Amino acid sequence: MFLNVSSFVALPRNHCNQAFISAEERNYVKRLLVTSSSETDDAIQINPLVANVKISKTVEVFSLVKEMEAAGDKVTSLCVGEPDFPPPQAVLDAIVRAVQDGKTRYTGVTGTVELRRAISADLEKRKGVFYPPENIVVGNGAKQCVYQGVLATCGPGDEVIIPAPYWPSYPEMVALAGATPVIVNTRKEDGYLLTAEALRGALTDKTRLLIFCNPSNPTGGVHSKERLDELSSVLQDFQKVVILADEIYERLVYEGTCEAVASLPEMYNRTMTVNGFSKSHAMTGMRLGYLAAPTKLSKACTTIQSQLTSCAGSISQAAGVAALTEVSEEEMIGNVDIMREKRDFVLSELNKMPNVSLECKPSGAFYVLPDVSAYYDGDDARLCIDLLKEKKLALVPGSSFGSPGTIRISYATSMEELEVAMNKLKEFLEAQITNE
Numbered sequence: 001m002f003l004n005v006s007s008f009v010a011l012p013r014n015h016c017n018q019a020f021i022s023a024e025e026r027n028y029v030k031r032l033l034v035t036s037s038s039e040t041d042d043a044i045q046i047n048p049l050v051a052n053v054k055i056s057k058t059v060e061v062f063s064l065v066k067e068m069e070a071a072g073d074k075v076t077s078l079c080v081g082e083p084d085f086p087p088p089q090a091v092l093d094a095i096v097r098a099v100q101d102g103k104t105r106y107t108g109v110t111g112t113v114e115l116r117r118a119i120s121a122d123l124e125k126r127k128g129v130f131y132p133p134e135n136i137v138v139g140n141g142a143k144q145c146v147y148q149g150v151l152a153t154c155g156p157g158d159e160v161i162i163p164a165p166y167w168p169s170y171p172e173m174v175a176l177a178g179a180t181p182v183i184v185n186t187r188k189e190d191g192y193l194l195t196a197e198a199l200r201g202a203l204t205d206k207t208r209l210l211i212f213c214n215p216s217n218p219t220g221g222v223h224s225k226e227r228l229d230e231l232s233s234v235l236q237d238f239q240k241v242v243i244l245a246d247e248i249y250e251r252l253v254y255e256g257t258c259e260a261v262a263s264l265p266e267m268y269n270r271t272m273t274v275n276g277f278s279k280s281h282a283m284t285g286m287r288l289g290y291l292a293a294p295t296k297l298s299k300a301c302t303t304i305q306s307q308l309t310s311c312a313g314s315i316s317q318a319a320g321v322a323a324l325t326e327v328s329e330e331e332m333i334g335n336v337d338i339m340r341e342k343r344d345f346v347l348s349e350l351n352k353m354p355n356v357s358l359e360c361k362p363s364g365a366f367y368v369l370p371d372v373s374a375y376y377d378g379d380d381a382r383l384c385i386d387l388l389k390e391k392k393l394a395l396v397p398g399s400s401f402g403s404p405g406t407i408r409i410s411y412a413t414s415m416e417e418l419e420v421a422m423n424k425l426k427e428f429l430e431a432q433i434t435n436e
């Protein structure tokens with residue numbers, strides 16, 4: 001076990017595509033990278049919890065992308081974590097209806113009854129797990145829900161287990177709560193899945209929370225039902241540990257199924273299930289997610305949310321109802337099929353590239369995390385920066401995800417863009433070998 005807080009700052013990190021970046025945001029990034037020493041600044045004390053959150057390598061790449069785009073370069077970006085297709089028509093129609101019907105006011109803290117009922121029914125129908133609507137807290141995106149779940153359960157002196165590779169926000173959210181992230185490395189030979197053995201080795205009397213992302217961002221790995229059972233039996237010896245199951249990619253599974261952690265009878269009472277609409281329904285900008293949990297936990301999250309943000313946007317919530325009740329299963333499956341094709345294309349291209357290893361086929365989400373440690377002596381950040389400068393291809397260094405020597409590719413973009421990107425990557429890597 002080692003404690004390893006990666007550097008990251010809460011930024012519009014997934015928004016690498018130009019359309020979403022204003023000049024103001026660009027300047028914001030630049031300002032973050034510059035240390036000011038004016039007298040006024042010296043007098044201001046920043047909360048050490050915040051001051052210790054550092055800027056990630058992702059931001060380095062991100063700010064470089066923006067500078068290049070500002071200079072007129074056309075950058076191919078596979079760093080964005082959002083589907084390239086628009087939300088379903090039924091969702092767009094619901095937004096218009098909500099505006100026309102004047103649904104523009106605060107809702108209850110935990111969300112509208114209509115949306116919480118729809119979520120409850122959806123979870124029961126698709127995942128076989130029942131949460132009454134009162135136990136569902138709708139928030140402004142799954143990200144906020146994760147943070148509220150962390151704040152509700154952890155504080156100074158507590159340890160939080162985070163399997164690596166991880167979504168970079170997890171360790172930073174834990175650090176912001178004053179708790180200690182305990183990073184548990186998984187092995188690429190195991191498909192980066194958490195094993196019962198590794199989990200047991202990391203659990204201590206201080207462990208309060210396990211953050212479990214399934215399917216995983218950034219690996220695309222999906223833990224099987226058997227593996228969940230194994231992890232659950234280890235946790236039986238540690239009854240105080242709560243599980244935050246981030247299942248935001250659960251609808252994007254290409255082989256097998258993704259069982260909800262809370263559907264295991266012995267886990268339900270201590271699992272906070274987080275999910276949302278950003279990835280499944282391409283509703284990233286609507287900022288809509290939720291946390292469902294037993295009463296004590298959902299109440300604590302409600303308390304936090306009531307002081308932080310009051311409620312999620314009323315129009316987004318109306319859109320969420322439509323997403324769950326009006327979008328056909330065929331449409332959802334159609335999107336998964338398209339994503340599977342893209343995944344297969346990227347995998348087959350990566351297989352043709354020299355010294356790139358990808359031992360396990362990712363079976364969920366829309367990411368691939370190939371090992372490129374044969375290049376640049378494993379310095380993935382340097383590799384990404386040179387790739388960006390030389391080929392104008394933006395990827396995220398794996399070290400941002402606690403996985404040095406890898407690169408994260410998001411294939412949630414058009415096939416044309418993927419073809420260009422794969423060619424660029426291949427040419428770049430081949431040139432490294434020629435230059436040796």
Ligand code: PLP
Nearest residue numbers: 081141142143167217276278289
């Ligand atoms: N959890 C994981 C693993 C993610 O990758 C993301 C977004 O990238 C989120 C949560 C947050 O999603 P949302 O847009 O609902 O805040």
